[in-house]
Amino acid sequence: MKISELSRRTGVPVASIKYFRREGLLPAGRATAATLAEYGDEHVQRLRLIKALTTLGGLSIAAARDVLTAVDQSESADGTLKAISYALPVPVAQAPAGDADEEAEAEAAAAADVAGLIAAMGWQVPDDSPHVQGLTTALRELRRLDADYRPERLVHYAELAHSVARLDMERAAAFENSPTLAEQAVIVLALSGPLLELLRRLAQEDQVRRRSA
Amino acid sequence: MKISELSRRTGVPVASIKYFRREGLLPAGRATAATLAEYGDEHVQRLRLIKALTTLGGLSIAAARDVLTAVDQSESADGTLKAISYALPVPVAQAPAGDADEEAEAEAAAAADVAGLIAAMGWQVPDDSPHVQGLTTALRELRRLDADYRPERLVHYAELAHSVARLDMERAAAFENSPTLAEQAVIVLALSGPLLELLRRLAQEDQVRRRSA
Numbered sequence: 427m428k429i430s431e432l433s434r435r436t437g438v439p440v441a442s443i444k445y446f447r448r449e450g451l452l453p454a455g456r457a458t459a460a461t462l463a464e465y466g467d468e469h470v471q472r473l474r475l476i477k478a479l480t481t482l483g484g485l486s487i488a489a490a491r492d493v494l495t496a497v498d499q500s501e502s503a504d505g506t507l508k509a510i511s512y513a514l515p516v517p518v519a520q521a522p523a524g525d526a527d528e529e530a531e532a533e534a535a536a537a538a539d540v541a542g543l544i545a546a547m548g549w550q551v552p553d554d555s556p557h558v559q560g561l562t563t564a565l566r567e568l569r570r571l572d573a574d575y576r577p578e579r580l581v582h583y584a585e586l587a588h589s590v591a592r593l594d595m596e597r598a599a600a601f602e603n604s605p606t607l608a609e610q611a612v613i614v615l616a617l618s619g620p621l622l623e624l625l626r627r628l629a630q631e632d633q634v635r636r637r638s639a
Numbered sequence: 640m641k642i643s644e645l646s647r648r649t650g651v652p653v654a655s656i657k658y659f660r661r662e663g664l665l666p667a668g669r670a671t672a673a674t675l676a677e678y679g680d681e682h683v684q685r686l687r688l689i690k691a692l693t694t695l696g697g698l699s700i701a702a703a704r705d706v707l708t709a710v711d712q713s714e715s716a717d718g719t720l721k722a723i724s725y726a727l728p729v730p731v732a733q734a735p736a737g738d739a740d741e742e743a744e745a746e747a748a749a750a751a752d753v754a755g756l757i758a759a760m761g762w763q764v765p766d767d768s769p770h771v772q773g774l775t776t777a778l779r780e781l782r783r784l785d786a787d788y789r790p791e792r793l794v795h796y797a798e799l800a801h802s803v804a805r806l807d808m809e810r811a812a813a814f815e816n817s818p819t820l821a822e823q824a825v826i827v828l829a830l831s832g833p834l835l836e837l838l839r840r841l842a843q844e845d846q847v848r849r850r851s852a
Contacts, residue, residue: 471784478780484730504851511847516840517697517833549845557841564830564837567691571684573826574810575834582806583831584838586799591842593795597787599850613786617777618796619839620730621788623832624777625797627729628770629804630828632762634724637812638717 429455432465436473443473451476451491453498475609483616489515493616497608506608507598510615516560536566542577547584594618642668645678649686656686664689664704666711688822696829702728706829710821719821720811723828729773749779755790760797807831 433440446452452472455463472494479490496509540562544551551558568575598611646653659665665685668676685707692703709722753775757764764771781788811824 474780474783478784482730482777482780504847507847508851511840511843514840517695517836544841547842547845549841550848551841551844555841555844557837557844561834561837561841564695564834567687567695568826568830568834570687571691571822571826573823573830579810580838583803583835584842586803586806587835587838588842588845590796590799590839591846593799594843595846595850597792609784610786613781613784615843617781617786619836621774621777621781622796622800622839623730623836624770624774625793625800626803626832626835627724627727628757628762628764628768628774629760629797629801630724630807631764631768631770632760632801633804633808634717634720635763637808638721 427465429463429465432469432473435470436477438473438477446473446476449487449491451487451494471609475612478613479616482620484620485515485616489513493612497612500608503599503607503611507595507611507615510608510612512556514616516556518560518563532566532569533562536562536569539565539575539577539580543580543584546577546581547588549588590618590622640678642676642678645682645686648683649690651686651690659686659689662700662704664700664707684822688825691826692829695833697833698728698829702726706825710825713821716812716820716824720808720824720828723821723825725769727829729769731773731776745779745782746775749775749782752778752788752790752793756793756797759790759794760801762801803831803835 427435429440429443432438433443438446443452447454452469455465455469458464476490476494479485479493480487483490485493492513493510496506496513500506500509540558544558565575594614598614640648642653642656645651646656651659656665660667665682668678668682671677689703689707692698692706693700696703698706705726706723709719709726713719713722753771757771778788807827811827
């Protein structure tokens, strides 16, 4: 199909399609003339995936490109899952500010809480994991707000997060023998967060309404 | 304390403090002269909360103002929880695009899935809830990607989300008799999502590493 038809079928403007091409998110079409290219169903699917990642998933164009590069360069299912996992942006709090000594102390206390939690959960993650740093920064900020997120409280949340990650992994790995493994793994791993957040907000609305009924 | 000391203690630049004042996120200090104001510990706490909401929580200034207005106008604990819950922004996918008939069909199918899930969970939420609409839009986009999010699969995620919401509600309501109820409820309800996401990403990293070990 021509680029105009690709645009019509996906609802993505022609200018955006060209932009995704230039930025390396969308593979080239089959050249049929110097200025014409023929696109196929794989381009329709890829454009829908780009849309889902950048809107529902909230990924920047750069982050979406990193994730899709991991997909396109995948050699093994496990390697792909790992590459996608690390290509996804980590939600983080702002860098510390204010008194340097106080900050160092707060950072050390938060780091100890995170290490204790990881040990309690039996998680195998490296010390320099971006997720460890992200959680440490978040806990440091929550401590400053006198919010009670001690490890014995956090562990309940961690257990639920662990169950979600297991559900995701079962689903991401179920596509192992399919040619669409990598794209489906992206969908599961990248969109699980936003989907869970929507479900949590619905459940929260239910809880709040029950209390005020 | 003077505004310069408030800035030093919180790490928030004076210009930002003035901006938050103008935008109605931070209450006025006690006027000590025509151009001078005296700030207290409640301003330190409020600035830290604004920082947490806008960085870790990812809220826009407008959304943070809505949430803090709900806090400041709170009359009952239940009313405050409800106001905060609805003031938080809903993560949503992009509006539909492409063929109108196809879109209407996809939207109806997603809406039916959401209604089935809500019934299965026994959640009491109104049909016009922004969270219902957000989840419907998300599922419509996931269907287009051939991602398998049928109600019988989603229900496992919904049950975990329900457990998180119950944990949150127990904590938000535990502050009932404290003067800091509203601010602590904001922390629990607004920052639960980002915190859960960090824990989920850590758990995901653990799962991915175990597979590729």
